[in-house]
Amino acid sequence: MIEVIIYLSSGLFLGWSLGANDAANIFGTAVGSRMLKFSTAALIMTVFVILGSVVSGAGASNTLGALGQVGTLPAAFVVAFAAAVAVSWMTKLSLPVSTSHSIVGGIIGWNLYSGFATDLSVLREIVGAWIFSPVLSAFFAVILYFIFKKWLNNAKIHLLQLDFYTRWGLLIVGAFGAYSLGANNIANVMGVFTGIMNIPDYNLGIFTFSGAQQLFLLGGIAISVGVVTYSKKVMLTVGSNIMDISPVGAFIVVLASSTTLFIFASASLKNFLIMLGLPSLPLVPVSSSQAVVGAVLGLGLAKGGRNINFKLLGKIGAGWVLTPITAAVISFFLLFFMQNVFIRSVV
Numbered sequence: 639m640i641e642v643i644i645y646l647s648s649g650l651f652l653g654w655s656l657g658a659n660d661a662a663n664i665f666g667t668a669v670g671s672r673m674l675k676f677s678t679a680a681l682i683m684t685v686f687v688i689l690g691s692v693v694s695g696a697g698a699s700n701t702l703g704a705l706g707q708v709g710t711l712p713a714a715f716v717v718a719f720a721a722a723v724a725v726s727w728m729t730k731l732s733l734p735v736s737t738s739h740s741i742v743g744g745i746i747g748w749n750l751y752s753g754f755a756t757d758l759s760v761l762r763e764i765v766g767a768w769i770f771s772p773v774l775s776a777f778f779a780v781i782l783y784f785i786f787k788k789w790l791n792n793a794k795i796h797l798l799q800l801d802f803y804t805r806w807g808l809l810i811v812g813a814f815g816a817y818s819l820g821a822n823n824i825a826n827v828m829g830v831f832t833g834i835m836n837i838p839d840y841n842l843g844i845f846t847f848s849g850a851q852q853l854f855l856l857g858g859i860a861i862s863v864g865v866v867t868y869s870k871k872v873m874l875t876v877g878s879n880i881m882d883i884s885p886v887g888a889f890i891v892v893l894a895s896s897t898t899l900f901i902f903a904s905a906s907l908k909n910f911l912i913m914l915g916l917p918s919l920p921l922v923p924v925s926s927s928q929a930v931v932g933a934v935l936g937l938g939l940a941k942g943g944r945n946i947n948f949k950l951l952g953k954i955g956a957g958w959v960l961t962p963i964t965a966a967v968i969s970f971f972l973l974f975f976m977q978n979v980f981i982r983s984v985v
Contacts, residue, residue, distance in 0.1 A: 645831075649857060657860065665682070668888050671883050671885050674805065690858075692851050692854050742764060768958075772929060776933060779936030811892045818900040
């Protein structure tokens with residue numbers, strides 16, 4: 639039992655890293671624009687990211703498992719630990735990078751070490767989602783900007799009323815974003831463990847708490863701890879340093895990025911679109927950081943491209959590319975040590 643807890647600790651470390659880096663971006667613009675206090679944002683994140691993880695966390699984990707099915711607990715420990723180290727390093731640099739990138743890099747590192755082929759079709763699907771998600775988020779931000787601009791020009795709303803509505807709007811869409819992030823990104827935290835650990839279901843009478851949901855609960859708690867303890871610095875990087883954002887602009891960014899996360903996390907939405915014969919997006923863990931940065935960039939472009947810190951955007955983009963490579967290299971070498979120094983099977 640103690641050995642299992644030790645192996646799970648790397649997943650919890652990765653969850654903490656996600657909370658410190660990715661999850662905070664849901665409220666980054668709201669905190670950066672000073673519409674919400676950090677403590678209020680952290681509390682809402684804590685509640686709704688756990689709910690999203692437990693209730694809707696299973697969808698995206700299937701795609702991640704298809705990339706490479708890590709076969710043993712020691713290997714899962716190394717993959718999650720390598721991903722967490724990569725994210726923590728980027729967090730130390732105050733860059734909003736992605737646990738989605740890092741866990742994929744960690745899994746590819748395991749594939750390379752074990753000799754298993756990486757499913758390139760799945761990898762293309764995941765990378766395609768990474769590329770498309772900030773574009774989609776930017777598109778939503780542009781559309782929302784012009785909708786709200788027209789509405790505000792026509793409506794006669796006192797500034798104090800607008801401030802009140804905006805604060806409540808940020809709270810509501812932030813809760814929606816936290817739920818979507820938990821549903822989408824919990825696969826990054828605990829996905830490598832769900833196919834290995836045989837945890838019995840727990841019957842609560844009203845509903846059954848599956849073994850995977852129990853793991854997702856632990857991961858959701860770890861994410862929340864990361865939000866509370868270490869996320870403020872990255873919040874301010876996204877919320878105020880890329881460009882100056884008004885309170886209404888903060889609402890647009892949060893709503894656009896949250897919608898993007900939800901689209902890539904909702905199995906119900908995917909099934910509904912398929913039922914109607916419409917195209918649907920894959921259920922893939924995507925980056926909340928990319929979604930937020932895309933929304934901020936879309937908002938800036940809608941305003942004419944003024945005051946955008948393109949130098950910082952280039953630095954963030956470099957972090958997105960470097961993260962999976964770093965995680966893959968760390969994973970490969972740590973797997974060697976786990977198998978040859980600690981004498982634990984990783985294949």
